[in-house]
Amino acid sequence: MKYTFSRGGLQALSALLTAEGLAAKKARLYSKTLTDVSLAARMQEISVRHADRYAQLLALLGGKEREDV
Secondary structure, eight states: OOOOOOHHHHHHHHHHHHHHHHHHHHHHHHHHHOSSHHHHHHHHHHHHHHHHHHHHHHHHTTOOSOOOO
16 A cells, blocks of 8 residues: 655654664663563563564555664
């Protein structure tokens, strides 16, 4: 499905992409630095969810491939 976005809509999507990408990176970093195994696993799960949302938002803009965030 092809979408048409207004300038404001594109700016909002850009802000969401930035936020989701940053959240995914932070959660991944935390998962690698935490010493508690269960917390580290939970952070990894959170990282994956943010990366998935990033990929979904990118797909709205017509991006075909998932970028590694």
